[in-house]
Amino acid sequence: MSVLRPPASSWFPLPGFMFGFWRRAPQQRVREAKAGDAKPREAAVDFERILAGIRTAPQLEMIEWQGETGFEPPPAESAPAAPGETFDASALDGRRRKIRDRYIAARFPGIAKGGGDLANVEEVIRAARLLFEDERAPDALELLELAAEEYPMQLGPWLARLEILYLVRDAGEFVEAARAFRARHPVATEAWTEICRLGRALAPHEALFEGTVAVRDHEHYGPWPHTPNWICAPWDLTAEVAAADFHFALARAAAHPGARA
16 A cells, blocks of 8 residues: 655755754854843942941931920929020920920939929939039039029029039139129028128139128138038038048059059
8 A cells, every 4th residue: 555645845845944943043042142141230339438428427407305295394493584694494395395304314313303303402402412522523513503593593502503613613613603693692692791702712803702701710721711511511521531432442443453452
């Protein structure tokens, strides 16, 4: 039985077609390989620019604390402003009042949580005296200044601050504080007499302290008059001597680690 085969001419186009396909295929693969290699190169890291940005201080806007909602700060004492004064704590609005209270709490932890705690004059003066005895006179002066700003009609913080300024021999600040006290409390005659007595010893050429100041019998013990003890220092100095010895022992141990205290 014979098998019919298609004429050879019917297969003629197929070899040409297959040849063209295999001829184009390698070229296609080469083009795809080249296209895959042509990836965008990553940009080099500019370390100089980064370091320059780190060295430059950022320009930050002032951030104000908004506080808790519904919090009512203790009212500051209202008093007429003395001549030359530019700050009045009682005139602060709610937001500034909260910011100030936060500053007081952060600046003097354990002493005050806000301006309202500075109304306790005895505790404020005691804390200021302890700061001064711990060789932190600037902190003591700032605490008393804040208390005087919050409650300007209280004499205690004003007088304690003046005494510490006298003890540290700061004539310029003493004169300014005395002038502000005189403007705020013009009728405090007894206290002003003591201030003039200290001021004449500290700044003898200051016209603010001119006048007749009686000399007491016990003021011959040295060139400096006795202080009026407005900082309420105790007469028993046992604790102060023990604290001084303790600080000396710590300083000696820090300077000479191998030495005995």
